[in-house]
Amino acid sequence: MQAIIYKYLEKGHTRTIQIKKNIFITFLLKGGSVLITFLLVPLTINYINPVQYGLWLTISSMIYWISVFDIGIGNGLKNEIAYSIAIKDEGHIKKYISTSYAVLTIISLGIFTIFFSISYYLDWNKIFNISYKENINIYPILLIFVGYLCLQFVLQLIDAIISAVQKVFISSVILFTSQLVGLISIYILTLFVPGSLYLLVVVMAGSSLVVIILASLYLYKTNLKAYSPSYKYVDFTCLSKILNIGGSFFIIQVFSIILVHTNNFLVLKILGPEAVTMYYIPFRLFSFISMLFTIIIMPYWSAFTNAYATKDLFWIKENIKKLRLVWLILSMGGIIVFIFSDLLYKLWISSELKIPIYLSLAMLLYVMVYSWQTLHVYFLNGVGKIRLQLYTIIIGATFNIPLSVCLGKKYGITGIVSANTIIFLLMSIIFTFQYTKIINEKSTKIWDK
Structure with missing residues (x-):
């Protein structure tokens, strides 16, 4: 069986072989991710309650909302790297990556500053249609979650780079690991800590953040060492090339979120x-x-x-x-x-x-x-x-x-x-x-x- 699988994976165009390997490994990892997701649903509902779980689902959907504020840099960078590799002109890739990280860091700081400045004055319980008899103060939960999102906003650029070099299975490794850490953490909470939406957000957001930080550090020391970002390579003049198509991707992302999320x-x-x-x-x-x-x-x-x-x-x-x-x-x-x-x-x-x-x-x-x-x-x-x-x-x-x-x-x-x-x-x-x-x-x- 192993020989048959290997023969299948090594057959075809170089481009096709790379795709088949990515799909095969990703399927194995996604199988575990699916199992974890299905286990998380009843575990989380039982840890809090259906009302709080509905709030968690709504809050967590904000991950997609805030991701669009990269103004299309992620997708623009992905296409630019892939095109540069195809025509064998990889000299500027490190500069593109370093500049993208710098721009996203500036944007994320701006987002958190704006949210922190105005969020205290908003009635979040009313916005989220929360009955006051539920006795939930949603504001500190949102503040923590938005802080997490802003960090994730910068770090998620690694996914675009992995995809551009046709190693998307690595993204599945990162996702699976973060989900597994989250599942174990929630299970421990159910054993020792009373139900708390606040702790749920801290644990689920924190587990994902730790994993992606460690994964990024490892990848830039190994597989992606040639593309490792550095402040020395930040060049804002190259941003226009990334945004040439990235600007359109940004608008598409905004309206995709309105449409889907x-x-x-x-x-x-x-x-x-x-x-x-x-x-x-x-x-x-x-x-x-x-x-x-x-x-x-x-x-x-x-x-x-x-x-x-x-x-x-x-x-x-x-x-x-x-x-x-x-x-x-x-x-x-x-x-x-x-x-x-x-x-x-x-x-x-x-x-x-x-x-x-x-x-x-x-x-x-x-x-x-x-x-x-x-x-x-x-x-x-x-x-x-x-x-x-x-x-x-x-x-x-x-x-x-x-x-x-x-x-x-x-x-x-x-x-x-x-x-x-x-x-x-x-x-x-x-x-x-x-x-x-x-x-x-x-x-x-x-x-x-």
Whole structure:
């Protein structure tokens, strides 16, 4: 068996071999991450309660919100490094990386200073729709979490660099390790410390932060030593090159967050904190489709950059066909999970929460459509054709919130999920058509930007 696996991994184009190795190792690690995530849900709910757990989910979703403030530096840097490697011009990579770290450090300090200055005067309990009978002071929790986010904001740049050199499995090692440390820490809390949302935030945020710091120090001493950042190489004049495409990525990230990561907050405001837990459980169950699909396509972003830079369109076309087949297989698996979803909820959660069948169906359709859209977005991002994506996501995000509010008030959580699905379905059609035109070398005007 070992010989068969090795033979498969070493077969094909150099670019393909690198992708297969990344996917194989990442799958092994993600299997552990999935198990940890599923164990964390009931463990965390039992440690606090469904209301506090809903608040934790909403607060933790801010990770995605604040990540956009890198003004597209992460994705711009990723493309610039991958392109430089493809054309064998790596002389400026260290300068790009050092400057990116410097800029993100300045931005993160600014974010925390602004938040610290104004947050004390806001009624956070009202903003998060927390009943005063819950006796929760959310302000110090938010202050700690935002401080953590600002540090994570700078350190997460390592993920873009790892992806650019086509070593994305290392990101999975970092994630798995931080999740494992978090799981062990929460388990220890359940044994010795009474339920506390405050301690939960400290432990979950702190475990991730420690792991990524240690991982970054190790990588810059070993695998990425040639690209190790230094203040000596900071050169703000090279920032314009990173932001040439990074600026568009920044706008896309902002509206992606509005489109994807505001659901927790919308459910919270329309239906209350406990409804966030009701939303999260089927989302976590069916998100295995998008999660597994993301594992597979993650190495392709920079690989598409490399292939497009070297005019290898045949390789791109063949691999898109394979990825579409993978999407179909995962979607069929999602249908099977839907059929047995009631049983799976009982085995997994073992609580009084009853998940409506229509919510499970809506979540299945959402992750299927989202994954198809993501496939073509990765191609467009890799080849730098993102102008149409920029316009489309701005329009989609603009319509998503009023549509979600309208359907949410009428159909509850199912309505909010369905609003996302409708928007992503329309975007998927546009991006699929654009890919077809580009790969057949028939793209002109907006389709080629």
